[in-house]
Amino acid sequence: MRAARAIAAVELRRFLRDRSNIFFVFLFPLLLVLVIGTQFGGGGGNGRVAISGTDSALNNAITASLEDDDVTVTRAGAEAVRQQVARGRTDVGLFISPAAATAYDAGDPVDLEVVPGTQQGTQATLQRVRTAVAGLSVERGQVAALVGAGIGDTQARAALADAAAASTPPELTVVDVDSITQEFAGLGQFDLGAAAELLLFVFLTSLAGATTLIQTRRLGVMSRTLGSPVSTGQALAGHAFGRFTIALFQGAYIMLATAILFRVSWGNIWLSLLVLATFSAVAAGAAMLIGSLLDNDGAASGIGIGLGLVLGALGGCMLPLELFPDTLRTIAHVTPHAWAYDAFAQIQRHDGTLVDILPALGVLVAMAAVLLALGTWSLRRSMSRAL
Amino acid sequence: MLVARDLVRRYGDLTAVDGVSFHIDPGETFGLLGPNGAGKTTTISMAAGLIPADSGSVTVAGEPMGPGEVHVKRHIGLVPQDLAIYPELTARENLMFFGRLQGLRGQPLSRRIDEVLEIIALTDRAKDPTKEYSGGMKRRLNIAIGLLHEPTLLILDEPTVGVDPQSRNAILESVEALSVGGMAVLYTTHYMEEAERLCDRIAIIDSGRIQAEGTRSELITLTGGVDHIRLAGAGQSAATQAALRALPAVEQVAADGHTLTLTVRDAPTAVAGIVTTATGAGMTLSEVEITRPDLESVFLHLTGKALRD
Ligand SMILES: Nc1ncnc2c1ncn2[C@@H]1O[C@H](COP(=O)(O)OP(=O)(O)O)[C@@H](O)[C@H]1O
Ligand SMILES: [Mg+2]
Numbered sequence: 287m288r289a290a291r292a293i294a295a296v297e298l299r300r301f302l303r304d305r306s307n308i309f310f311v312f313l314f315p316l317l318l319v320l321v322i323g324t325q326f327g328g329g330g331g332n333g334r335v336a337i338s339g340t341d342s343a344l345n346n347a348i349t350a351s352l353e354d355d356d357v358t359v360t361r362a363g364a365e366a367v368r369q370q371v372a373r374g375r376t377d378v379g380l381f382i383s384p385a386a387a388t389a390y391d392a393g394d395p396v397d398l399e400v401v402p403g404t405q406q407g408t409q410a411t412l413q414r415v416r417t418a419v420a421g422l423s424v425e426r427g428q429v430a431a432l433v434g435a436g437i438g439d440t441q442a443r444a445a446l447a448d449a450a451a452a453s454t455p456p457e458l459t460v461v462d463v464d465s466i467t468q469e470f471a472g473l474g475q476f477d478l479g480a481a482a483e484l485l486l487f488v489f490l491t492s493l494a495g496a497t498t499l500i501q502t503r504r505l506g507v508m509s510r511t512l513g514s515p516v517s518t519g520q521a522l523a524g525h526a527f528g529r530f531t532i533a534l535f536q537g538a539y540i541m542l543a544t545a546i547l548f549r550v551s552w553g554n555i556w557l558s559l560l561v562l563a564t565f566s567a568v569a570a571g572a573a574m575l576i577g578s579l580l581d582n583d584g585a586a587s588g589i590g591i592g593l594g595l596v597l598g599a600l601g602g603c604m605l606p607l608e609l610f611p612d613t614l615r616t617i618a619h620v621t622p623h624a625w626a627y628d629a630f631a632q633i634q635r636h637d638g639t640l641v642d643i644l645p646a647l648g649v650l651v652a653m654a655a656v657l658l659a660l661g662t663w664s665l666r667r668s669m670s671r672a673l
Numbered sequence: 674m675l676v677a678r679d680l681v682r683r684y685g686d687l688t689a690v691d692g693v694s695f696h697i698d699p700g701e702t703f704g705l706l707g708p709n710g711a712g713k714t715t716t717i718s719m720a721a722g723l724i725p726a727d728s729g730s731v732t733v734a735g736e737p738m739g740p741g742e743v744h745v746k747r748h749i750g751l752v753p754q755d756l757a758i759y760p761e762l763t764a765r766e767n768l769m770f771f772g773r774l775q776g777l778r779g780q781p782l783s784r785r786i787d788e789v790l791e792i793i794a795l796t797d798r799a800k801d802p803t804k805e806y807s808g809g810m811k812r813r814l815n816i817a818i819g820l821l822h823e824p825t826l827l828i829l830d831e832p833t834v835g836v837d838p839q840s841r842n843a844i845l846e847s848v849e850a851l852s853v854g855g856m857a858v859l860y861t862t863h864y865m866e867e868a869e870r871l872c873d874r875i876a877i878i879d880s881g882r883i884q885a886e887g888t889r890s891e892l893i894t895l896t897g898g899v900d901h902i903r904l905a906g907a908g909q910s911a912a913t914q915a916a917l918r919a920l921p922a923v924e925q926v927a928a929d930g931h932t933l934t935l936t937v938r939d940a941p942t943a944v945a946g947i948v949t950t951a952t953g954a955g956m957t958l959s960e961v962e963i964t965r966p967d968l969e970s971v972f973l974h975l976t977g978k979a980l981r982d
Contacts, residue, residue: 292773296759296766303761303802506755510818513721513751514774515743 289516293524294531297498301532307491315487315540316547322479323548333411334358334375338367339382344390344422348380351418357411371403377411378402393430396423476548478606481630484540485565485623486594486603492533492569493590499525499577499665500586508669518669522662529573533566553633557640561629564650568622571657578665602627625649674699674826674857675720680729682715689715691881692729697826702848702858704872706865706968708980712881713861714754717828720859721751734825747775750824754831756811757818760804764795764814767803768821775822789817792847809840816844820851827851828859833867845870865968865980877972884975889968896966896974899924900940904933904951905960913954920946940965 301307335357339345349359362370364381371379379401386396400415402408425446432442502508502525511521541558544550552558573590580586598604601623607615618624629646632638675697682690690712697703705713719726722738722745731738736745758767768786772778777785790796793813803811812832819827829848833841848871852858862868868875869889876886885892914926917935922943925936933951937943940963948961972980 288776289774292770296762296770299766300759300761505759506753506757507759509718509723509753509755510751510757510771511774512723512740513746513749513753514771515746515776516774517743518740 287520287523289511289514289520290524290527293511293521294528297525297528298531298535300498301495311487311491311536312539312543315483316543318483319476319479319540319544319548319550322483323476333377333407333414334360335378335380335411335415336360336362336367336370336376337380337382338362338364339380340384340387342382342384342387342390344387344396345382347390347422348382348415348418351421352414355414355418357414368401371401374403374405376403377405377408378415380415390422390426393426474549474551476544476550477634480540480544480548480550480552481627481634482603482606484537484544484562485601485626485630486598487540488533488537488562488566489569489572489598489623490591490594491536492529492566492573493576493594494587495529495532496573496577496580496590497583497587499574500581500583503581503668504583512669518666521669522665525665526570526574526658526662529570530566533569534563537562537566551634553630553635553637554639557633557638557643558630560640560647561626561633561643561650564647564654565622565626567654568650568657571654571659571661574661574665575657578661578668581668597621598623600624619649622650622653625653674701674734675859676732677716677720678730680716680719680731681727682712682719682724683727688881690719690726693878693881693883694729695876695883695886697857697859699825699857700852700855701873702852702860702871704868704875705859705861705878706863706868706875706972706980707861707878708863711863711878713878714830715881716878717751717830717859717861721749721828722746723751747822748825750819750822750827752816752819752827752829752832754834756815758803758811758814761802763800763802764790764806764817765799767814768818771818772821777822785821785823789820792820792850793817794843807837807840809836809843812836812840812844813847816847824856826857826859830861831863832860833862833864863980865972869968875968877968877975879972879976885971892968892971893966896971899936899938900963900965902935902937902940902944902947903960903962903964904935904947904956904958905931905962906951906956906958907931908956909933909951910955913951913956916950916954917947920950923947 335352337345337349337359338361352359360376367376367379367381370376381399381401383397383399386398390396398419400412402412428446429439429442432445433439437445508521512518538559541552541562545552576586576590576593580589600618601607601621602610602618603623607618607624607627610618625646629638629643632642632646636642677696678694680690680693681688693712693716695703705716707713715724718724720731720738722731722740722742725740733745734748736742738745759770762770765786768789769782772782772786787796790799793816795810795813795817798806798810803814806814816829816832819829832848833844836844845867848858848860852871858871860868860871872889874886874888875892877884877892885895909928909931914928914933917923917933918926920943922937922939923935924938927934935947937947944961944963948958951958969980
């Protein structure tokens with residue numbers, strides 16, 4: 287075990303020593319998480335609304351009502367709001383004209399202009415805006431009716447507030463008609479991208495790292511290792527453990543960095559790490575297999591990167607699995623990525639427990655076992671080629 | 674220290690090693706001299722337990738050696754023909770890694786690393802990545818790794834291939850020093866000067882077979898053991914030739930114009946008498962040259978081909 291640890295440690299050291307790794311392993315994934323998050327991620331909570339209009343009672347009332355409903359509200363000029371909607375930075379633009387503000391103050395009917403965006407979740411947010419506005423006009427109408435009946439304005443409002451506190455108002459939950467939007471519910475802006483990029487890059491790095499196995503043989507380090515009092519099994523375990531450690535290291539780094547930089551929520555961290563660990567074992571097994579089947583560095587890194595990208599794309603790391611047609615989504619589960627993606631989805635969005643992710647973990651462990659066995663067998667053969 | 678008996682190793686139809694036997698005593702430097710493809714690396718791979726022999730056996734320090742004999746490998750320091758070092762790591766990091774594989778650790782390992790760095794004169798550059806080293810420095814580090822755990826038998830596979838003359842000399846000197854220090858050495862090479870300089874006994878290997886084995890002078894006797902002395906100058910005559918032929922050490926005299934070529938036994942001892950006799954018999958010498966057979970001629974004699982192509 288001591289020899290296996292030494293081999294794993296030296297592989298990690300070589301990995302960290304390689305400057306070309308810094309960008310692709312440590313910076314690029316975060317960059318992609320950032321880009322994906324800003325492009326596609328829904329705002330936190332129940333959508334984003336940008337309001338244009340002067341400071342008015344109406345403006346404040348709508349803002350308060352929306353924020354109560356967990357909608358993120360920003361204010362900007364009319365042109366800026368249009369831009370934001372057009373660019374997908376906000377779900378809905380709401381325009382409050384001075385006339386509308388005055389009409390609201392006077393208790394007259396109010397006309398508001400709403401511009402919905404085109405991305406996922408817009409409909410739900412729009413519905414929330416309607417609810418808020420409707421709620422306001424109902425309240426306004428009630429006050430007007432009470433005042434009309436001879437009750438003072440202040441008393442009328444106090445009475446209404448009492449009534450509201452006394453009765454539990456029916457909870458209005460906006461359910462998205464769109465099942466896809468439902469699947470993404472509970473995700474922070476960067477959460478989806480972070481999980482996808484983690485899977486993509488951990489696997490990619492691992493497969494590209496298959497070349498180190500080939501170098502180890504070509505450099506003669508493998509024969510020197512076996513010339514030491516180290517058994518073949520220990521040497522094999524060392525290399526498998528090394529690949530695994532590197533994958534785990536990169537994955538944990540991406541988790542930590544996205545949590546700090548983008549406030550990505552990884553849900554139950556122990557469960558997430560468990561998913562990462564099983565996925566890393568699959569990645570290590572795949573690297574062992576490629577690194578032992580091939581004897582040529584260039585070919586191995588080409589195949590490794592190609593395979594990493596294809597599997598990543600198929601496994602939902604580039605386009606979310608939820609947007610796949612059903613058949614393709616089923617096929618996607620030949621990749622470890624899809625299983626890990628599902629497990630992360632359970633943990634991140636639905637507060638999934640160990641029981642929820644157990645099937646995915648089981649599949650990942652089985653994949654890892656098969657690949658590690660094949661990789662070990664094939665590496666043993668390649669070692670005799672190296673001597 | 675090491676006994677190899679009837680080692681055979683085949684690759685497909687090719688018998689790379691074909692019945693090789695030899696033994697190395699403690700503290701002895703033993704050479705395997707042969708051209709590329711002779712089977713040197715294959716032989717020592719079996720001796721070091723890297724690959725199994727198809728038949729035959731190896732014992733090291735009295736224990737049977739093979740790929741599975743992990744603990745027996747402790748006796749051996751293997752310096753492979755390829756530079757088995759990580760280029761992106763420093764000399765110290767490489768030594769640290771291979772030292773751990775030998776089961777060393779902590780303070781003793783650190784101390785031992787300092788010692789071997791001193792032996793190979795790389796202390797100053799120990800913190801540089803080895804990819805920045807010259808070929809000779811890498812070769813020296815390659816050897817140092819084999820020395821880390823103070824093995825009783827050091828196996829060096831062509832350790833001077835591709836190094837500049839200065840580094841080569843440094844390497845040869847350190848091997849000499851190690852052998853003086855009591856370490857047994859198995860040294861393979863295709864340079865006969867290295868085998869002559871370093872080895873107590875030499876086995877000449879070709880086509881997977883040991884063609885002859887012995888000390889340098891034992892091997893040279895195989896060629897007939899005769900030396901040649903060439904005399905050039907003016908005034909040689911039939912009388913000169915007769916006078917020379919009469920000397921007990923001289924076996925044959927051939928004349929070619931102004932030059933006489935003598936076949937003699939033990940030229941260094943005989944040369945003084947020969948010069949005196951030739952001068953006394955009327956010859957004015959301008960040149961005297963002794964040529965003695967070397968391992969090159971032994972190899973030629975045994976295999977009918979040159980050691981180096
Ligand atoms: N792994 C191998 N597979 C096939 N042939 C090999 C292998 N290793 C060595 N040989 C062949 O065995 C012969 C002896 O090789 P080797 O022991 O490396 O010679 P040397 O070290 O004396 O140059 C050569 O003909 C070589 O091509
Ligand atoms: Mg060789």
